[in-house]
Amino acid sequence: MYDRKTEDCRVLQSIDVEDQGMGQATSQGSALRRRELLTGTACLLLGMSRAGATQILDRLPWEPNAGAPPTAARPGPWQFFTGAEARAMEAVADRIIPPDPDTPGGKDSGCAVFIDRQLAGPYGKQDGLYVRPPFQPGAKNQGAQSKDGPAEQYRSWLGALDHAVSLKFGGKVFADLPDADKDDILKGLESGSLTLVGADGKAFMEQAVKDVQMGFFADPIYGGNRDMVAWKMIGYPGARYNYLDWVDRPNERFPLLPVSIAGRAEWTPRTR
Amino acid sequence: MTKRLPKKDVVIIGLGWTGSIMAHELTDEGLDVVAIERGPWRDAPTDFPPTYMQDELRYRVRHELFLRPDQLTFSFRNKIGQTALPIRSWGAFMPPNGVGGGGVHWNAETWRFLPSDFVLKTHLTQRYGASFLPEDMTIQDWGVTYDELETHYDAFEYLCGTSGTAGNLKGQIQEGGNPFEGPRSRPYPTPAQKQPWGYQLFAKAARELGYKPFPQPSGNLSQAYTNTLGLQMGPCTYCGHCEWFGCANYSKASPQTTLLPALVRKSNFTARDNSEVVRINTDRSGKHATGVTFVDTSGEEWEQPADLVILSAYSLFNVQLLLHSGIGQPYDPEKNTGVIGRNFTHQTISSVNGFFDHTKYNFNPFVASGSIGMCVDEFNGDNFDHGPHGFVGGGYVGHVQTGARPIESTLVPPGTPKWGAAWKKAVKENYLSTVKPGTGVHGSFYAYRDVYLDLDPTYKDRFDRPLMRMTIDLHDNEVKQNKFLTDKFAEIIKAMGAKAVAPSYRTAPYDMTTYQTTHLNGGAIMGTDPTTSAVNKYLQHWDVSNLFVLGASAFPQNAGYNPTGTVAALAFWAASAIRNRYLKNTGPLIHV
Numbered sequence: 001m002y003d004r005k006t007e008d009c010r011v012l013q014s015i016d017v018e019d020q021g022m023g024q025a026t027s028q029g030s031a032l033r034r035r036e037l038l039t040g041t042a043c044l045l046l047g048m049s050r051a052g053a054t055q056i057l058d059r060l061p062w063e064p065n066a067g068a069p070p071t072a073a074r075p076g077p078w079q080f081f082t083g084a085e086a087r088a089m090e091a092v093a094d095r096i097i098p099p100d101p102d103t104p105g106g107k108d109s110g111c112a113v114f115i116d117r118q119l120a121g122p123y124g125k126q127d128g129l130y131v132r133p134p135f136q137p138g139a140k141n142q143g144a145q146s147k148d149g150p151a152e153q154y155r156s157w158l159g160a161l162d163h164a165v166s167l168k169f170g171g172k173v174f175a176d177l178p179d180a181d182k183d184d185i186l187k188g189l190e191s192g193s194l195t196l197v198g199a200d201g202k203a204f205m206e207q208a209v210k211d212v213q214m215g216f217f218a219d220p221i222y223g224g225n226r227d228m229v230a231w232k233m234i235g236y237p238g239a240r241y242n243y244l245d246w247v248d249r250p251n252e253r254f255p256l257l258p259v260s261i262a263g264r265a266e267w268t269p270r271t272r
Numbered sequence: 273m274t275k276r277l278p279k280k281d282v283v284i285i286g287l288g289w290t291g292s293i294m295a296h297e298l299t300d301e302g303l304d305v306v307a308i309e310r311g312p313w314r315d316a317p318t319d320f321p322p323t324y325m326q327d328e329l330r331y332r333v334r335h336e337l338f339l340r341p342d343q344l345t346f347s348f349r350n351k352i353g354q355t356a357l358p359i360r361s362w363g364a365f366m367p368p369n370g371v372g373g374g375g376v377h378w379n380a381e382t383w384r385f386l387p388s389d390f391v392l393k394t395h396l397t398q399r400y401g402a403s404f405l406p407e408d409m410t411i412q413d414w415g416v417t418y419d420e421l422e423t424h425y426d427a428f429e430y431l432c433g434t435s436g437t438a439g440n441l442k443g444q445i446q447e448g449g450n451p452f453e454g455p456r457s458r459p460y461p462t463p464a465q466k467q468p469w470g471y472q473l474f475a476k477a478a479r480e481l482g483y484k485p486f487p488q489p490s491g492n493l494s495q496a497y498t499n500t501l502g503l504q505m506g507p508c509t510y511c512g513h514c515e516w517f518g519c520a521n522y523s524k525a526s527p528q529t530t531l532l533p534a535l536v537r538k539s540n541f542t543a544r545d546n547s548e549v550v551r552i553n554t555d556r557s558g559k560h561a562t563g564v565t566f567v568d569t570s571g572e573e574w575e576q577p578a579d580l581v582i583l584s585a586y587s588l589f590n591v592q593l594l595l596h597s598g599i600g601q602p603y604d605p606e607k608n609t610g611v612i613g614r615n616f617t618h619q620t621i622s623s624v625n626g627f628f629d630h631t632k633y634n635f636n637p638f639v640a641s642g643s644i645g646m647c648v649d650e651f652n653g654d655n656f657d658h659g660p661h662g663f664v665g666g667g668y669v670g671h672v673q674t675g676a677r678p679i680e681s682t683l684v685p686p687g688t689p690k691w692g693a694a695w696k697k698a699v700k701e702n703y704l705s706t707v708k709p710g711t712g713v714h715g716s717f718y719a720y721r722d723v724y725l726d727l728d729p730t731y732k733d734r735f736d737r738p739l740m741r742m743t744i745d746l747h748d749n750e751v752k753q754n755k756f757l758t759d760k761f762a763e764i765i766k767a768m769g770a771k772a773v774a775p776s777y778r779t780a781p782y783d784m785t786t787y788q789t790t791h792l793n794g795g796a797i798m799g800t801d802p803t804t805s806a807v808n809k810y811l812q813h814w815d816v817s818n819l820f821v822l823g824a825s826a827f828p829q830n831a832g833y834n835p836t837g838t839v840a841a842l843a844f845w846a847a848s849a850i851r852n853r854y855l856k857n858t859g860p861l862i863h864v
Contacts, residue, residue: 052569053546054313060536061313070324096691103696128340130360132731138357141783142348145357183692190690209691217678218329234703236638236678239326241521242509243639250469251634253704261324 072262073113073223079120080151084173085158086112091175092161095182096212103233104226106212114215114224115154124151153207160199161185220260231258274565274573280306283564283578285549285593286585288373289836290822290843292527293428294582296501296535297847301855304540306576308566310548310585311339311370316528320376320518322511328677332516335362337377339369343548346588347728350745350781352605358731358739363785364618365792366516367586371545374586374790375526375836379515379642379674380491382434382525383833384425384841386653387418387454392829395654396664405664406749410615410719412828415800415809416845418454424844425837426457429489432525433497433505436460436489450486452649465494465508465644470635470707470768474671475646477767483648488672489837490643491525501534512675514642515710524642547574550735552581552597554816561599561819567735580818580850584843587825591616591725591795592740599816600796600806603724605743611806611814613725615794616742617830620667620715620750622778624762626707626770627685633705633769637676645672645709648764651757652832653716663752667715667832669761674710681708685772707765711789713757715778716832720747725795746780754778791835793827798842801864808862810849811842817860820846 054061078086093106093115106112118124126149135147146153162173165185169177174185188194189201196204215224217231219239225231231238238258246254257264281303284291295305314320314337330336344367347356368374388395391413396405405411428434438459439449464487467475475485492508499505508523522529535541549566553575563577583590594600594612603614628635647670650656658664675681683706684698728741755777762775778788799805802814811826813819822843824835831838853861 053544056313056536056543056545057541058537058539060315060533070327070330097696098693100693100696103700123334126360128342130341130345130358132358134730136355136357138355139350139781141350141781141785142357143359143361143363143785145360186691213682213691214329214333214679217682218333219327222329231678233700234678234682236676236703239324241322241326241511243511243636244507244509246636246639247466247468247510249636250472252636253634254636254639261327 070221070261072221073117078116080116080124081112081119081158084162085155086116087175088158088162088173089115089154091182092186092208093212093215095179095186096209097216098179103229106216108226109216109229110220110224110226111212111215114218114222115211117223118211119151119154125149150207153203156199157196157201157204157208160196160201161204164194164196219262221262228258228260274575276575276577279563279577279579280304281578282306282580282582283308283576284582284584285552285564286310286373286583286589287371287527287543288368288584288586289375289527289840291373291582291584292375292531292535293840293843294584294822294847295541296531297844297851299535299538299541301851302540303580306542306544306578308544308547308549308564308576309371311368311545313543313545314370314372314376314518314528316518316520316522316526320520322520325517325520326511326513328679331513332677333679335366337368337370337516337518338362338366342734343369344589344733345739347731347739347741348784349741349743352722352743356728356741356743359784364783364788365790366787367588367790371532371543372527376518376528377516378491378526378836379834380432380524381643381672381834382429382432382436382489382491382837384454384456385418385831385833385838386452386655388654389831390414390417390421399654400659400664404658406720406747408721408747409749410721412615412719412797412799412804414828415798415805416842421838421841421845422454422457424841424848427500427844428837428840430461430500431530432491433461433493433499434489434491434525435462435465435494437464437487439486448486450647450649451484452652452655460489462494462497465490465492465641467644467646468636468639470637470673471644471646471671473768474707474764478646478648478764481764481767483650483764485646485648488643488645488647488670490641492519492641492643493523493525499530501531503530503533505529508641510639510641510644512638512640512677515674549593550596550737552583552593552599552819554597554599558598559816561816580820582820582822584822587792587795587823588725588740590821590823590825594796594806594821595725595727595740596737599813599819602726605722605724608721611797611802611804613795614804614806615719615797615828616723616725616744616792617717617719617794617827618744618782619789619791619830620665620717620746620754620778621711621713621788622715622754622758622776623709623712624758624765624773624775625683625709626765626768627683627702627772627774628705628707628770630701630705635704635707637673637681637704637706637708640673640675642674643672644674645670647672651760661752661756663749663756665716665718665749665753665832667713667753667757669713669757669764671707671709671765672711673708676703676708678703681706683708686774707768707770713754713761714789714832714834715750715754715757717750717793717830719794719829745782746778751778751780789834791824791830793824793830793835796821796825797828798826799828808860810854810861811846812849812854812861814860818858820850822846
């Protein structure tokens with residue numbers, strides 16, 4: 001009934017995705033095996049080891065500090081975007097969240113870096129999602145039905161954006177335009193009055209607004225919200241864990257600066 | 273080739289709340305029990321460390337603790353005749369995965385259903401007449417009553433250390449509690465959690481409008497507690513990362529904190545993780561389960577024979593496994609025959625955000641727990657006269673803001689642009705002074721002939737089995753109910769002093785893309801008649817008497833409350849029937 005030849009890798013890989021946060025913990029005990037992080041190597045390991053299913057009896061498979069900590073976005077060059085795409089994305093991010101005297105905008109807070117690292121990672125490739133055919137268009141309330149993952153979509157969107165701008169503004173790209181023109185373009189995409197060739201401009205704006213704002217407010221380990229600028233702006237204290245002393249203080253402002261999963265603002269590396 | 277394992281007394285499919293409860297009860301009876309869990313082992317200190325659990329992107333947005341749709345998903349459509357499409361990424365609900373199941377990442381809102389909820393059809397027919405109900409509504413009595421379940425609700429609350437204020441002690445209404453709740457035999461094991469300022473303001477406004485607000489019953493503990501198995505729990509620290517997250521603090525009731533440490537030490541209990549049960553096996557007669565077949569993560573297939581099979585996965589997976597195993601007659605909405613897939617329901621959820629003057633209000637909304645909040649139950653079940661309103665059902669309304677994680681909680685007042693300088697300014701001004709109740713209106717979802725589960729004709733899972741297809745839409749009754757409740761809720765938020773309120777009603781068509789709750793119910797419902805229910809009042813399968821099907825798949829329709837308290841009470845109830853009756857005389861517990 002089950003074709004294991006073709007399903008082996010799928011099974012392991014799908015569990016791997018699940019496992020990134022888990023790290024099975026069982027160093028002692030013959031029935032228990034410590035599970036390794038297999039991402040990307042699942043097929044190679046097949047036949048060498050039966051990592052995965054374990055029997056748990058007699059004691060909890062527990063070991064301190066065995067969980068899988070998050071992987072911070074690495075500093076360095078763009079990992080998904082081309083230089084031109086990155087320029088366009090940073091310019092878009094800076095209009096979605098414009099800089100002001102108190103708080104940097106989308107570009108300097110790292111929102112494009114956030115999107116770049118997300119697109120280069122599992123999210124961009126739709127890892128773990130159901131991507132079996134057939135792909136049929138459906139109602140909006142049935143959810144996204146695209147064969148293309150976000151990575152392919154951004155590639156097509158950003159290319160089409162610069163292409164449209166170049167036709168309209170004599171060879172210039174989006175990032176070259178004055179802010180007022182940039183805003184007009186984005187508003188046109190948002191309303192559908194401006195269409196792109198070969199790409200859905202309205203879908204682009206919807207996704208870009210969502211992703212830029214997500215990068216602004218997510219933990220800085222993902223490359224956006226640099227130095228927790230967004231959290232400081234709104235008064236969110238971050239990855240703190242105990243507010244017992246603050247339950248009963250009506251209308252009193254929480255006094256402490258935010259902390260990230262990676263620590264304090266001054267420890268946050270510049271991602272690029 | 274399938275490898276055959278030594279026979280066990282009991283095999284349990286799924287090690288969440290109900291599987292853990294059943295494992296505990298049946299090992300106490302001396303039976304040799306193995307639990308098979310599709311997902312990985314998870315434990316509080318290892319998998320949910322407070323050093324990085326507060327990661328909204330990883331756990332909420334990217335679904336770290338949940339099943340991956342490429343492992344298993346469903347197809348969805350609103351109406352018969354429409355083409356169902358696969359749910360490629362989770363939206364309206366997020367199914368659990370791993371040891372602890374939904375008990376890991378729930379908010380721990382621990383409700384009991386109303387006594388009238390269990391006899392719903394009878395109650396509503398008597399009060400309003402049969403013609404008051406919509407023609408295609410297929411609500412039923414449960415076959416079990418609140419009085420029969422009371423001691424089991426109590427057992428679960430004392431296992432969890434649930435924090436709350438009793439509203440009805442043995443028939444005596446108590447000040448400060450929910451006056452509408454069924455009589456309880458004793459108070460909550462721990463007092464209600466403290467309520468920060470915004471929640472206090474909500475309660476004050478509700479009282480001034482004539483309601484009786486009360487603290488939401490909470491499995492996030494208000495104080496240290498030693499549970500009925502001697503396991504110790506700590507007080508909740510109000511970190512605001514409960515729903516969709518795990519708790520490292522041993523202060524949220526979960527199988528990890530309340531059961532598993534005791535269970536694992538029993539010599540007659542074994543758990544097997546990363547192993548997905550793909551089939552319940554039956555003998556030639558089809559009337560007797562012989563065990564299960566499961567596949568581990570290397571693709572190896574195993575058979576686990578057992579005398580007794582407990583199906584205790586998440587509601588949808590219970591139904592799916594019954595369909596894939598050919599147990600019970602599949603429901604056919606055209607002919608109105610069959611039982612598996614029948615009376616599938618969800619919940620009717622909506623909310624109202626309140627925007628307050630930021631120069632006068634600072635709620636510190638990030639100080640919260642998963643089940644914090646002040647609620648009003650005047651509009652739940654049949655607590656009010658439905659006669660003038662033309663609908664049945666209801667829900668609790670409450671300011672139950674479970675945190676203010678900034679990706680989802682940076683709201684702006686209606687009319688603000690979605691991006692740009694004006695948006696940024698509005699976010700800055702409103703974050704600390706906005707009331708954003710997660711599920712402010714938590715409404716019932718009653719059953720209909722054309723809302724059901726069956727197998728999809730087109731889409732397949734990774735084992736090449738058909739996906740299960742959800743056909744679900746909101747009916748006029750639920751839309752009317754939601755409009756009524758949402759408006760009542762908005763009045764209270766307005767009375768708190770909000771300068772702007774933004775209600776978002778739940779409207780048809782049912783939308784798979786926006787999260788409501790993971791409270792999907794029904795499909796293998798309990799009842800008194802084998803032609804309209806899959807299991808009897810003890811959750812024993814009508815056709816296969818050594819198979820018990822636990823969980824919210826048994827709800828004939830959904831009440832206006834979070835389901836876990838009732839799911840757990842039913843598990844204790846079924847366990848008691850197995851211990852006290854079934855084991856003494858195996859076979860059907862009810863003959864019809």
